[in-house]
Amino acid sequence: MRVQRGARPRLVGARLRGAGAALAGLGARVVRALDALALPQRCPSCGALAAAERLLCDACWAAIPPLAVPLCARCLARGHGGSAGLPPIGCVAHPGHAVWPGWVYEERAAALVHALKYGARPGLARALAEPLARAVPAGAHFDLVTAVPLHRARRRERGYNQAEALAAALADRVGVPLLADALERARATRPQARLGPAARRANLAGAFRARHPRRIEGRRLLIVDDVLTTGATLEACADAALAAGAHPTGVTLAWAS
Numbered sequence: 001m002r003v004q005r006g007a008r009p010r011l012v013g014a015r016l017r018g019a020g021a022a023l024a025g026l027g028a029r030v031v032r033a034l035d036a037l038a039l040p041q042r043c044p045s046c047g048a049l050a051a052a053e054r055l056l057c058d059a060c061w062a063a064i065p066p067l068a069v070p071l072c073a074r075c076l077a078r079g080h081g082g083s084a085g086l087p088p089i090g091c092v093a094h095p096g097h098a099v100w101p102g103w104v105y106e107e108r109a110a111a112l113v114h115a116l117k118y119g120a121r122p123g124l125a126r127a128l129a130e131p132l133a134r135a136v137p138a139g140a141h142f143d144l145v146t147a148v149p150l151h152r153a154r155r156r157e158r159g160y161n162q163a164e165a166l167a168a169a170l171a172d173r174v175g176v177p178l179l180a181d182a183l184e185r186a187r188a189t190r191p192q193a194r195l196g197p198a199a200r201r202a203n204l205a206g207a208f209r210a211r212h213p214r215r216i217e218g219r220r221l222l223i224v225d226d227v228l229t230t231g232a233t234l235e236a237c238a239d240a241a242l243a244a245g246a247h248p249t250g251v252t253l254a255w256a257s
């Protein structure tokens with residue numbers, strides 16, 4: 001017992017030192033998290049003060065070039081503003097594949113997309129609903145808002161789906177019901193980053209399906225994603241929506257040409 005009594009303080013001491021280090025690490029993380037939440041931050045683009053949830057300062061946010069035309073998810077042809085009194089028109093060859101990107105994807109938009117993807121900024125999705133809502137033409141009406149789905153394994157790994165966060169924020173902002181899981185992945189796909197446009201399309205063909213075909217049939221469905229690149233992802237999502245009898249339109253934060 002005496003030996004144990006003698007040993008015990010050392011053990012407790014070691015435990016306390018370990019706990020102290022863990023607490024210090026936790027403390028640093030909490031401080032960083034509180035920093036990100038509450039205090040004004042420096043804009044990563046110009047160094048000016050910026051509201052935490054918007055990441056960028058007002059000037060840099062406002063300086064991201066808007067893209068006021070729809071693009072075709074299948075062929076990337078630009079649409080145009082339509083004739084007097086009529087809604088803007090997308091690609092005539094591929095109806096149902098129009099996508100409205102809010103911004104041109106440049107370094108400031110990229111910083112926002114990156115921050116959103118890694119969930120570092122609570123409130124950022126809500127702030128980004130503004131350029132999304134502006135991207136959609138004023139006269140257009142929708143019945144449901146949904147998101148490009150992540151594969152379940154990817155979602156587990158990342159903890160959340162940034163497209164879904166945007167879709168929820170947009171639905172809230174424009175007052176249209178959200179059906180977050182209207183579409184689902186029908187199969188796993190390879191990571192897209194290193195694939196060229198043709199390989200991306202082959203990789204994604206038939207990759208999505210409607211999860212609730214009856215609930216989207218005949219409905220005008222707004223499909224949200226973060227970035228439009230080759231269009232392959234939104235093309236495959238629009239195909240799945242069209243196959244279920246829905247009328248899809250895409251909207252993204254930005255277009256990366």
Ligand SMILES: [Zn+2]
Pocket residue numbers: 043044045046047048056057058059060061
């Ligand atoms: Zn700035």
Ligand SMILES: [Zn+2]
Pocket residue numbers: 072073074075076077091092093094097
């Ligand atoms: Zn087209």
